[in-house]
Amino acid sequence: MDKDKVQAAIPPYRIFDHTADLGVEIYGRNERELFCNAAFALFDIVTDVSLVHVTGEWEVFAEGGDLEELLVNFLREILYMCSGEGLLLKEFMISEMDNFHVKGTARGEPFIHGRHCMNIEIKAITYHRVEIRKASGTWVGRVIFDV
């Protein structure tokens, strides 16, 4: 099994304008890094990740009919870990992946009132115009978060 510890690509993501919601363009040197950077972008947007310590590790698993659906479903799982389970995560690792499945781990800690902040609420990850393409050696993904 090929493990791929992620180093941040520069930049891991940028926000693009969408009138009502939040568009995120994510970059990676390969699909795994793209997925990890997408998960990181989510937490970088909702909280100040520099205040998040790594005290635990949680597994994450998602399925999809193609790579785009897989990215959305992976981020849906990650978002549920935040809004459903109250976790703040900052380090991600993908251990297994193909076009239809992704399995990995996320590290961070539970949200603590007073220590952590929440900047914004992401209600959901949408499938609206989700896109993944490879451009001159870099993987680029675009996802719209409902905020």
Add this chain to the structure above:
Amino acid sequence: MSDIRVEQLDEFRWIIPPTGGMRVPGIIYADERMMKRVEKDESLNQVANVAHLPGIIRHSLAMPDIHWGYGFPIGGVAAFDAEEGIISPGGVGYDINCGVRLMVTNLQFGEIKNRVKDLIIALFRDIPAGVGSESSLKLSVDEEKRVLREGAGWAVNRGYGSSADLATTEDGGRMQAADPSCVSERAIERGRRQLGTLGSGNHFLEIEVVEEIFDRKVASTFGLMAEGQVAVAIHTGSRGFGYQVCDDYLARMVKRGGKPDFPLPDRQLACAYIASDEGKEYMAAMACAANYAWANRQMLMHRTKQTFEKTLQRSPREIGMRLVYDVCHNIAKIEEFPVDGRKKKVCVHRKGATRALPPQHPALPDVYREVGQPVLIPGDMGTGSYVLVGTEKAFEETFGSTCHGAGRVMSRGRAMKASRNRSIATEMAGRGIVVMAAGKKTLSEEMPEAYKNIEEVVNVVHRAGLSRKVARLRAVGCIKG
């Protein structure tokens, strides 16, 4: 820039003639200036995309507060044949039964002018607001299921308000189709701690004052008696519970969407036939979220009443806070409308649109039967709200629907940039509005320039005849998440 071809039909209506897979034309209600802005983003493509869905009746409609959403545009209205048509979670949105509730009081602004700040501080303390805000009440799973089945009635039975409130809540604050067995464990878990909370983003609780009355007869029927009267508006929805219901069903329908018998122009439009098991299950789960939202707003109203009494040291009778109406603006419902000269059951999706029933409609409470349904339109932070009334024309043209609010014109990122080095709270205070927000960035993202001018939106629906202006209220205090 949109590549969709639009033709002007009359002063306030624009048509997208059907092309490609569109089954019906699109119709947008807007004036010329608004239309120029609308053409800049992708919302017209979204109006056209909705027209592709099976069973759509007459038109894919958009109200003047239309803006780019995901799947359906915000401000979109579409009705589907209840037997042969579809139901789409993306046509309702994540915040199922996001809506507005307006209460009036016996108080005059002069009496509370110096107490607005105290009231806002007390409301901010008593009403949980902000990202992931949690309630002091943690429901057992069985109790939560009762909330999902009974809606606002559950809250009334637990002592939050009176049964009279149910009469002036859309659908009596309860959708019958609700079935908690169609809801995931995740949704149930998220719902346990959030009942009685305001949430974040554009949700708010606002103290308002009647500023101008356009139609005295209708206004007094609604309890809006005179300029200077104090009112309270609450804008929130079904919280994390509703987001999860939408998310669960969208994922299910996208997954199955690999083999539809019709092409989908956008995955976010994933849908199911209303008559299919999946369609019925979504309707049953969505109804649970709608009921959760009504129970939520009912509880928030009750807490607001108590906070007013405690802070002002006045009796409930002196304050006289009572519900004008409660509307939802993110919902799909089976309703009856005349289609081709016959009454027909249709599934109306209103995503950022408000029901606006005409006088004499059987779904109206007795007190409003003569005048029509109150329509509550919140503006951006600090502009206050409009109260409109439903019309026959909306019933005929837009499946009894009208606009829902101002609608964003600026993305949150652009709003953050535009507000850099400014204190929005101080600016609001300068305009006589006390604002408190839980989130650091909320005030910047929600600043007034980020929204369309509510007056322009309301003037279009008024002049197009989709609803009539009754009164305008201005904000004097606001709490945000």
